[in-house]
Amino acid sequence: MKKNIIIQVIAILFSFSTFVYSAGISSPCGTMYLGNLKIGQSYSLQQSLGYPFNVTYSGRSMADMKITVVVPSTTTSDGFEPIPSDTWIKVVKDQFSLEPGQVAETDVIITIPNDEALMGRKFLVKISPASGAPKAGGPGLAFGVGLMCRLQLEIGAKPPTPEEIRQIKKQQLGGTVxxxxxxxxxxxxxxxxxxxxxxxxxxxxxxxxxxxxxxxxxxxxxxxxxxxxxxxxxxxxxxxxxxxxxxxxxxxxxxxxxxxxxxxxxxxxxxxxxxxxxxxxxxxxxxxxxxxxxxxxxxxxxxxx
Incomplete structure (x- = not known):
């Protein structure tokens, strides 16, 4: 009698590119950049980039996927510091149950604290979508897979003016890109x-x-x-x-x-x-x-x- 062996493996693929993939999942959001962000303000990644954070699942059977926020441990060679707190980042919908070929889409809200010490600095955070092992049973090995997508944030050197705050709020409330x-x-x-x-x-x-x-x-x-x-x-x-x-x-x-x-x-x-x-x-x-x-x-x- 054959044993059904399921091993949960999270295979992390790190990439600087705009497209990343690992066996079973892929995303065009390998590297994302937002600059001139103002302290004390919140931003929608979807409204800023014009498309949602999205991941395509290409496994053989249904699997669960979770999207988490990962704080890097070191500053990059181009000066992006680890984000001070993962509370800056909120993944609007972070859990999915996906069929093969299905695309998970969600927005990411970035909130910059109202702290002038942040002005002019650059930060990096990683957004990691990872799938569990496929739910369908069968002989052999079943793998969960994951990605690391980079979100680069550059804070403006000056606090926001009243007009800038008005424009940011207008975009948020209007839902426009x-x-x-x-x-x-x-x-x-x-x-x-x-x-x-x-x-x-x-x-x-x-x-x-x-x-x-x-x-x-x-x-x-x-x-x-x-x-x-x-x-x-x-x-x-x-x-x-x-x-x-x-x-x-x-x-x-x-x-x-x-x-x-x-x-x-x-x-x-x-x-x-x-x-x-x-x-x-x-x-x-x-x-x-x-x-x-x-x-x-x-x-x-x-x-x-």
Whole structure:
């Protein structure tokens, strides 16, 4: 008679990238950044980034998932200190029961204490979704899996003005996304080599930035070196040797309040890359008087043979 052996294993995968995965679960929220946060104020991660914290479960049968807040033990090389208390962070819904292929979505509320000693400092907290072993029985081993997602918080150097507090409250009560950069992912198939490809004309793809705030927005857009940025390519893709194969039509631009703009994108892939599956990452840093946020757009390119 075969014994049903179930071993609970939490496999922690740490990554600097915007997408993390471990056997059974994955998330596009590998690294999240919010800057110019004001002391004494609360922020919705979903409203700030334009999408919820989400995790996809791809196990073979139903499993429970719990999302916890983890305080790091050390300061990072780029100066992010461990968050002083996990009470700064509230995961709105932290427990799920998921079927294979189901996505868990939740908001995360960040509350910055009203303490001037925090101004100008940078903090890091980790949000860890972890699944238990699948509920269905059977011979062999069953594993629980987990991820570590980084949330970087940079506190503004000055206390909030009355107008800034009004705008923050307006966003909270209205439930609106103040700045949105889309899409999160771009998939391109049969991309020709040896010539400049206009993604808008040939694939109907461009980067769209929406500024629904009452403040002017400055943006800086780059196709980054994936490896040097501490990221990695997803399964079946390789990091593009040169991030400049993906060109941004306008790298620096200012948006007026309540405005929308499309940023053209171009690809120029050398003939040596025929048949390859290439991975690029675009980082858009959006800065205004009330918020600094980094948005990540992943570009998946299947090069023509």
């Amino acid at each position: 103040s700045v949105l950069v889309s899409p999160e992912r771009i998939f391109l198939v049969d991309v020709p080599v040896g010539r400049k490809v206009n993604l808008k004309k040939e694939y109907q793809e461009a980067l769209k930035i929406v500024n629904s705030t009452d403040f002017k927005l400055k943006t800086n857009i780059k196709s980054v070196d994936v490896i040097k940025s501490g990221m990695f390519a997803p399964t079946d893709y390789k990091v593009a040797e040169d991030p400049n194969w993906l060109k941004i039509g306008k790298e620096s631009i200012s948006l007026k309040k309540n405005s929308i703009i499309d940023i053209p994108l171009y690809l120029e892939i050398p003939e040596s890359q025929k048949g390859e599956k290439l991975y690029f990452v675009i980082i858009t840093e959006a800065t205004s008087e009330i918020r600094n946020v980094k948005y990540y757009t992943k570009v998946y390119v299947d090069v023509a043979k």
